[in-house]
Amino acid sequence: MQEKYRKFIEIIVRELPLVGVLDREEDRLVYAHGCYPVEYKWILQGKYKYLPSAILIPNNTQELSEIMKLANKFDVSIIPFGGGSGIVGGSIPENQEIMIDMKRFQEFSINTVNLTAIGGAGITGADFENMLNENGYTCGHYPQSFQSAVIGGMVATRAIGTFSTKYGKMDDMINSLEVVLPTGEIVNTHDAPKRSSGQELKELFLGSEGVFGIVTKAELYIYPIAEKRSFETYTFSNTESGLEAVRNFIQKGIKPAVIRLYDEVEAQHKIHKYGFERGHALLILGFEGLEEMVDLEQKIVHEICMAFGASHKGEKAAREWFETRFSTKKMLDYDLLRGGTSDAIEVAAPWDRIIQVWSAMREALAPLCDVVDCHFSHVYHSGSSVYVIFHSKTDGDDFEGEKRYFECLKVAIEASIANGGNVSHHHGVGKSKAAYMHLEHGEAGHEVMRKIKRSLDPKGILNKGVLGL
Ligand SMILES: Cc1cc2nc3c(=O)[nH]c(=O)nc-3n(C[C@H](O)[C@H](O)[C@H](O)COP(=O)(O)OP(=O)(O)OC[C@H]3O[C@@H](n4cnc5c(N)ncnc54)[C@H](O)[C@@H]3O)c2cc1C
Known part of the structure; x- marks a missing residue:
């Protein structure tokens, strides 16, 4: 451990005795990696590349604030660690950083008048949802990493x-946030539901991947648990007509809770399993809310899908998706192959360019991959996400697998950008996509972020290199 880090830890132990400190090699190894696919390659390559100097586990916002003030004083670099499920290399301790584990931030309360709930940064998505459910509420947030990702992350x-x-x-x-700035000040954004009083500060921290501050708690909107939940499945002769049907009902303001359109290739497995028409695209829909609303939405969506040439397949395939929705086994199979690699690259594009982005990403990845799957699972008034999963293998070793990963990432993102898509829809940028930031934001846009970073974190100690900052 570098001398300044050793000194810093000694002072933390003396001045903040309740802060947890882990510095054994085993602990440092556990915190050294998240779920970035290249980290699997590093594990296979032998001695692990990057270890944090130590891990600190503060109990509350005040302690975290003191830690950040001391880190500035001693010029010590810091990385906040949430659930460790990030897949873009946002918490790689390349500079032997100190990790801050946020797991003790477990505050939870419900405001039954405003219908919001406060969640500490360290609560997992699953725990937060379960505690809400026990009280008759939901926040409706179910990422596939529900069990491990935490509110701060x-x-x-x-x-x-x-x-x-x-x-x-x-x-x-999010209605409001509490954040500790890189220099230790504590910011609480106001909880008024709409403000016209300057910059919306919560926006500065949302998606900032820890470069502008460490989130300690969030106030989230909550809803009564749905009276009714139901599912529907449709097939379409091609992806294009499926997308047109979805665009049509979304732009009319009809919002099923779940929309997942699998293209002809990714749909194959389910088409085969349920005996649907070969070579078709598959649409899974989930509806929930008040019974009467659900019934009406389902009826209107059905009419629109049928008008676009869909074939109605009932609820079975959609319900079975719901029951197995947290499984990710196939990707891990490829990551653990010595010369193999896989990842999910998620971008977004407006409706008028969605087909080009989808087909260009497919085309770019095809020569490098065994399998390229693709679906559209988050849709908006003006466009949609494009979620591309690649599985690739070389005959080589772990180093070849790592090289192949970067080749796939490059061709996929460049294809998205060249056709009017962006760099990331929801996984973030971390360090893995940092080199592509200017392609989405332009040099001037990325420079705005650099200027904010320099003013909030003059010593550049928090999440160095993440977002290309
Ligand atoms: C199997 C699997 C499925 C996934 N499914 C989804 C999905 O459905 N939807 C989705 O959006 N993502 C998904 N992801 C990606 C990942 O779960 C998300 O990016 C998640 O939000 C990361 O949360 P975390 O708590 O694990 O953060 P971490 O991985 O711990 O951290 C992510 C980044 O945020 C920073 N950070 C962590 N805590 C804080 C904090 N309190 N304040 C400021 N910065 C902080 C870290 O330094 C790092 O840069 C999936 C990942 C896996 C492995």
Whole structure:
């Protein structure tokens, strides 16, 4: 451990005795990696590349604030650690940083008048939802990483769950935030539901991946548990007509909770399993809310899908998706192959360019991959996400697998940008996509972020390199 880090830890132990400190090699290894696919390659390559100097576990906002003040004084670099489910290399301790584990931030309360709930940064999505359910409420946020991702990490990455069309993404779910700035000051954004008093500060921290501050708690919107939940499945002769049907009902203001359109390739497995028409695209829909509303939405969506040439397949395939929606086994199979790699690259594009982005990403990845799957699972008034899962293998070793990962990432993102898509829809940028930030924001836009970073974090100690800052 570098001398300045050793000194810093000694002072923390003396001045903040209740802060947990982990510095054994085993602990440092556990915190060294998240779920970035390249980190699997590093594990296979032998001695692990990057270890944090130590891990601190503060109990509350005041302690965290003191830690950040001391970190500035001693010029010590810091990375906040949430659930460790991030997949873009946002918490790689390349500079032997000190990790701050936020797991003790467990505050929870419900305001039954405003219908909001406060969640500490360290509460997992699953625990938060379960505690709400026990009280008759939901926040409707179900990312696939529900069991491990925590509130602070999900705010920091603008995460999204599968019921996003009804409940929104993390960006839409937050009413207010508490944040510790890199220099230790504590900011509480106001909880008025709409403000016209200058910059909306919560927006500065949403999606900032820890570069502008550490989120300690969030106030989220909540809803009574739905009276009715139901599912529907449709097939379409091609992806294009499925997308047209979805665009049509979304732009009329009809919002099923779940919309998942699998293209002809990704649909194959389910088409085969349920005996649907070969070579078709598959649409899974979930509806929830008040019974009468659900019935009406379902009826209107049905009419629109049929008008676009759909074939109605009942609820079975959609309900079975719901029951198995947290499984990710196939991707891990490829990551653990010595020369293999896989990832989900998620971008977004407006409706008038969605087909081009989808087909260009497919085309770009095809020569490098065994399998490229693709679906559209988060849709908006003006466009949709495009979620591309690639599985690739080389005959080589772990180093070849790592090289292949970067080749796939590059061709996929460049294809998205060249056709009017963006860099990331919801996984964030971390370090893995940092080099592409200017392609989405332009040099001037990225420079705005650099200027904010320099003014909030003059010593550049928090999440160095993340977002290319
Ligand atoms: C199997 C699997 C499925 C996934 N499914 C989804 C999905 O459906 N939807 C989705 O959006 N994402 C998904 N992801 C990606 C990941 O779960 C999200 O990015 C998640 O929001 C990360 O949260 P975390 O708590 O694990 O954060 P971490 O991985 O711990 O951290 C992510 C980044 O945020 C920073 N950070 C952590 N805590 C804080 C804090 N309190 N304040 C400021 N910065 C902080 C970290 O330094 C890091 O840069 C999936 C990942 C996996 C492995």
